[in-house]
Amino acid sequence: MTRDAIRLRRVVRRFGSGDAAVTALHDLTFSFGEGTFTAVMGPSGSGKSTLLQCAAGLDRPTSGTVLLGDTDLTRLDETRLTRLRRDRIGFVFQSFNLLPTLTAEQNVALPMRLAGRRPADGEVREALARVGLADRARHRPQEMSGGQQQRVAIARALITRPQVLFGDEPTGALDSSTGREVLRMLRALADDGGQTIVMVTHDPVAAAHADRVVFLADGRLHGTLDAPSPEAVASRMTRMEAPAC
Template sequence: MTRDAMRLHRVVRTFGSGDAAVTALHDLSLSFAPGTFTAVMGPSGSGKSTLLQCAAGLDRPTSGSVLLGDTELTTLSENRLTRLRRDRIGFVFQAYNLLPTLTAEQNVALPLRLAGRRPARSEVRDVLARVGLVDRARHRPGELSGGQQQRVAIARALITRPDVLFGDEPTGALDSATGRTVLRMLRGLADDERQTIVMVTHDPVAASHADRVVFLADGRLAGALDAPSAEAVAAEMTRMAATPC
């Protein structure tokens, strides 16, 4: 039996206490198989970002289990959790978060340098080649288009060979054509390199590039679609919006 790349079991995340307490995730269980591309969707306030942060070790659940392979994240010390995020988790944000004074290859190498490693130039060039930007290695962010900057950010996330690559609206700041280029690249990473990808998005077209879409509503799992089309995703989001809370 294939081990899950990541599994969340009965995860609860509550903010505040007493009468002011707000529960963002309610007893949520999800698993992500190796080499799969999953999109997470739902209305504003449905818990998408909280789910991503708990899964990526950026936030600790109030209760429940988060497993990366066989490693339980919720019991790790802050130091061990920091090392795990650095070595085994990749994260791509809507904002590219590139350092403007560094070249593309220097931005990509940064996670390894922060970990005390001196990356080989071939290692950095290889990961830039995976995102189609080896010819832009010496360009600074200001000399790159938005889509190219996001691909550099993805290469930076991939340099540590993460078990799971998380994306928080990674195409949200891009025009539709550039966004589709980035999404096709993510699709290729899952298909050709068995990279596990979990992406939060609000866009049905973006979600249609995934193997599966999971829908959240009020912090609970509200459904899923396999092999989704943009039309089916949009119809499900419309249905959820019309369903009384």
Template sequence: MNGRGWGRGRGRGSDGGRADDGDGGRARDGDAVRLRSVSRRYGAGDRAVTALAQVSLAFPRGSFTAVMGPSGSGKSTLLQCAAGLDRPTSGSVSVGGTELTGLSETGLTLLRRDRIGFVFQAFNLLPALTAEQNVALPLRLAGRRPARAEVREVLRRVGLGERARHRPGELSGGQQQRVALARALITRPEVLFGDEPTGALDSQTGREVLELLRGAVDREGQTVIMVTHDPVAASYADRVVFLVDGRVHGELAGARAEQIAGHMARLEAVPC
């Protein structure tokens, strides 16, 4: 399948994509997530490992960003720090203007519950619950009693309006990931984070999930930040940010899958 080139006003270079090494972390109105000089180190002394090194990035509201890079480049660490799942060693992260650095663990938990959605490669559905019960779970954990119509509507949006009473074991992998997406969207999060959300799916089913993510951005104004290794998946995004050895190594806007794949091949060919 060819990449779709979903550029949103960033402009394309002569090859259909634009590499950019500018200051991605400078403050701008309308940013859903902002990282400023974020570093994350694990361990101490000679055994310390730097997963992120002085990363500055801004993710505008209503945009779809893919994050790519070679194995060990820091993609998942960036996602975890941006989503408040991990604390940076230095630097700052803000979500919707809320600075995460000074939040307590309880504060971070509440922020993730109320303002952030997650979709992972593993669907993480509870097997004993129906699709609609799985979708309603985040609201119940927040002390809300969700209306059945509200749950059915979000299931309808992901194409599962007729499968509300089916349990995960009665659904295909793609349908389970749609339930997971509906569960993430039910809270109307400010930001939706995806960690290889199509990694466990076949190509056709993966495209269907990507179309849903793209639609959530275009029709609902959702902000999506997705880590992926797949150039086709990344081509659904407005821009692709590349990491190498924990540092931002440029980006492409409005690029097709083959252009993204070519850029990745060049990054992986650079000697460490």
């Protein structure tokens, strides 16, 4: 059986207080299996980004628990939570966030250097090789395409060998062809490297690269879809977004 990489138990996230309070997540309970690729989808305002932030330790739920393996993120103080995010969680966003004056290998090594650690010999090149950019190590961002820059960002997220790689619209700034290349690479990381991936997306084609799609609506779980196809995902989203009669 697949072990759980992340478990959410009765997670609630509420913003504000009193009559002005807004509940972004309502009593969510589900898990993400180790070595699986999961897409999270839902209409605008459904709680997708809030879910990702709580699961990744970027935000604290109002109530409930979030476990990374056997570690309860909700019980960690800020110092320990920061260390956990640095060492055990990787992040990839729509913006590549590469430093323009640094080469690809320097950008990839940056998280470790900021943590006061020196990468082992060959470690950075290995991370770049995992994303198909071993020959671009000394190129700067402006010398690379958008897809290559996103691959560098993914290599940077992988350098600490995180238990979970979180992506927030990682192909949102890419054209469709380049986006598919990045998605195929993420798929290979899960299939060949056993990497656990959780990706928020609005794109049914992107979601179809995942093993499972988790649907949210109004901060509540609205079902899941295994072995998704773009057509099945789009159909489910259309039904979710249709106005109630």
